[in-house]
Amino acid sequence: MKIINLAIIVFIFLGCVSVFPADSTDTEQEETAGCLSHGDGRITIIYPQDINLKKLEARLRSRYFSVSAAEKDLFTNAKYSIEDRILARLEAILLRVEQMLAMYPDHMEIKLRIFRTRQELSEEYSRQFGVSENYKSFYIHPLGTIYSSMQDITDSVISHEMAHAVIDNYFRVMPPDKTAELLATYVDSHLERE
Numbered sequence: 001m002k003i004i005n006l007a008i009i010v011f012i013f014l015g016c017v018s019v020f021p022a023d024s025t026d027t028e029q030e031e032t033a034g035c036l037s038h039g040d041g042r043i044t045i046i047y048p049q050d051i052n053l054k055k056l057e058a059r060l061r062s063r064y065f066s067v068s069a070a071e072k073d074l075f076t077n078a079k080y081s082i083e084d085r086i087l088a089r090l091e092a093i094l095l096r097v098e099q100m101l102a103m104y105p106d107h108m109e110i111k112l113r114i115f116r117t118r119q120e121l122s123e124e125y126s127r128q129f130g131v132s133e134n135y136k137s138f139y140i141h142p143l144g145t146i147y148s149s150m151q152d153i154t155d156s157v158i159s160h161e162m163a164h165a166v167i168d169n170y171f172r173v174m175p176p177d178k179t180a181e182l183l184a185t186y187v188d189s190h191l192e193r194e
């Protein structure tokens, strides 16, 4: 699912109201009201501080595809923090998606905003678009943000939304929605295959 036609965005974070004090500076791990963010520039995850990160990590490791030994170490080695392992796994999924599409956009930054439940995600969707939908996830290109919830997030869901992000960042002229959807669906259903 992707949304590119945004007239006005009223951006209120449900359960994670962002607070930016006048003297705030970007830090790698910034705590907002009820939310944490963790990122390395290319990917940033934003999540309620009470979610179970072990569960999130497991849900992002349900699919198998081959990666380099160095990449694998980054998302499996217990010497790294769980936040860094999750980030490394997301980075590996993003690389895989780029390889499958043979598209490597310059300067792409993706935010991944995670809600606790699909209900919370749907409330966020209606806050932004004024209509009710019941999606597991969606990607908003002008915000460079993928949205999902702990109820539905998996590496399959994320690879699909990352494919939308890669496609939308790669083309100067957007492909038709139907074409983008076909490509994104192809990516998430063929993640394992070489």
Ligand SMILES: [Zn+2]
Pocket: 001, 002, 160, 164, 181, 184, 185
């Ligand atoms: Zn889609």
